[in-house]
Amino acid sequence: MTDALDHFDLKILGALQANAALTNQDIAELIGLSASQISRRRQRLEKDGYIRRYRADLSPQALGLAVTAYVGVTLGAHSRENARKFRNMVKAMPEVQEAHTMTGDVDYILKIVVPDLQALSRVINDDLLPQEAVQNVRSSIAMETLKDDNLLPLRYGQT
Amino acid sequence: MTDALDHFDLKILGALQANAALTNQDIAELIGLSASQISRRRQRLEKDGYIRRYRADLSPQALGLAVTAYVGVTLGAHSRENARKFRNMVKAMPEVQEAHTMTGDVDYILKIVVPDLQALSRVINDDLLPQEAVQNVRSSIAMETLKDDNLLPLRYGQT
DNA sequence: GTTCATGCGCAAGTTGTGTGCAAACGACGG
DNA sequence: CCGTCGTTTGCACACAACTTGCGCATGAAC
Numbered sequence: 001m002t003d004a005l006d007h008f009d010l011k012i013l014g015a016l017q018a019n020a021a022l023t024n025q026d027i028a029e030l031i032g033l034s035a036s037q038i039s040r041r042r043q044r045l046e047k048d049g050y051i052r053r054y055r056a057d058l059s060p061q062a063l064g065l066a067v068t069a070y071v072g073v074t075l076g077a078h079s080r081e082n083a084r085k086f087r088n089m090v091k092a093m094p095e096v097q098e099a100h101t102m103t104g105d106v107d108y109i110l111k112i113v114v115p116d117l118q119a120l121s122r123v124i125n126d127d128l129l130p131q132e133a134v135q136n137v138r139s140s141i142a143m144e145t146l147k148d149d150n151l152l153p154l155r156y157g158q159t
Numbered sequence: 160m161t162d163a164l165d166h167f168d169l170k171i172l173g174a175l176q177a178n179a180a181l182t183n184q185d186i187a188e189l190i191g192l193s194a195s196q197i198s199r200r201r202q203r204l205e206k207d208g209y210i211r212r213y214r215a216d217l218s219p220q221a222l223g224l225a226v227t228a229y230v231g232v233t234l235g236a237h238s239r240e241n242a243r244k245f246r247n248m249v250k251a252m253p254e255v256q257e258a259h260t261m262t263g264d265v266d267y268i269l270k271i272v273v274p275d276l277q278a279l280s281r282v283i284n285d286d287l288l289p290q291e292a293v294q295n296v297r298s299s300i301a302m303e304t305l306k307d308d309n310l311l312p313l314r315y316g317q318t
Numbered sequence: 319g320t321t322c323a324t325g326c327g328c329a330a331g332t333t334g335t336g337t338g339c340a341a342a343c344g345a346c347g348g
Numbered sequence: 349c350c351g352t353c354g355t356t357t358g359c360a361c362a363c364a365a366c367t368t369g370c371g372c373a374t375g376a377a378c
Contacts, residue, residue, distance in 0.1 A: 013215070017216070024365075050218055051215050054214070055175075055177070055214050057212045057214050058209060059209055063313065065311055070268055095312050097306075098306055098308075099305040100229075100304050100305065113312065140262055141263075143261065145259050146249060146267075148257050155253070182334060195358070
């Protein structure tokens with residue numbers, strides 16, 4: 001009934017993740033289908049959860065957000081309660097773009113975007129370090145960004 | 160003449176980066192302006208580079224991409240030529256979502272998304288390590304993703 | 319060979335977008 | 349205090365895009 005992506009679906013997903021401003025007509029011409037089919041397939045792809053949402057990709061530079069940093073956080077005593085507080089804190093921080101719990105010697109990696117180094121310092125010293133759970137914080141700053149497209153590779157295991 | 164974002168512009172940017180499927184009419188009602196104004200402002204925001212592009216945000220899980228990893232790469236002899244090759248290689252690898260040159264003891268951080276650990280291993284052993292420039296590779300795998308919205312914080316230094 | 323399910327394009331109805339226009343507003347100078 | 353000018357707004361309309369019903373083609377099951 002549903003599921004299982006064919007060749008057309010993958011092309012639609014690929015086109016939309018690179019440029020969601022494309023009209024159905026554009027995509028139709030691109031992959032050799034009619035606009036109405038694109039519309040129907042797109043609805044299905046949204047309903048089945050392949051497309052999570054549509055986003056405008058803003059320019060950090062234009063908005064004065066010059067500093068991107070990765071911050072590794074190590075928790076001390078892994079008390080349930082303190083860890084929970086830490087996670088909620090992180091979710092509520094607008095400067096944090098991504099947060100993952102990691103394997104290896106660091107418990108969390110945070111991707112942080114701020115206007116300048118002073119703001120980064122403020123985030124680390126005022127928000128992160130005062131947390132009871134936090135034992136250690138190591139930050140590394142992105143000097144140059146080679147690639148930042150966040151495009152998922154779509155060629156795996158399909159038609 | 161141009162530049163300088165007012166309160167309305169920030170609200171529009173905020174709404175669109177969270178959900179680009181909103182119509183001008185939706186945003187108009189949200190922030191108390193007419194749809195035509197949203198249209199005009201949006202055009203300006205695009206022209207002035209605040210909005211880079213529109214993207215469909217796909218679900219890695221739905222697409223069978225279960226493994227996200229951060230890979231730290233250290234280059235050996237920093238020969239200009241080998242470094243250049245390394246950067247081009249990275250740009251061409253579809254599994255690499257982000258790549259930054261970093262301050263600190265690691266030269267590059269790569270965000271990599273693949274279907275499984277085997278695929279990660281393949282990327283590291285077949286693509287990364289054989290590079291002449293590469294001296295050392297350390298990878299850390301995301302066990303749980305707390306946050307992954309990539310929403311820029313918009314409240315800095317404006318009206 | 320018939321039936322059924324699926325996917326297709328076309329065309330029509332609906333919804334959304336963008337521009338001309340006139341009015342409102344604010345800044346500035348007389 | 350008032351007029352002028354530039355900017356921003358809402359409205360209305362023309363245009364563009366989206367979506368859905370429909371009939372047809374294709375291919376699998378029996």
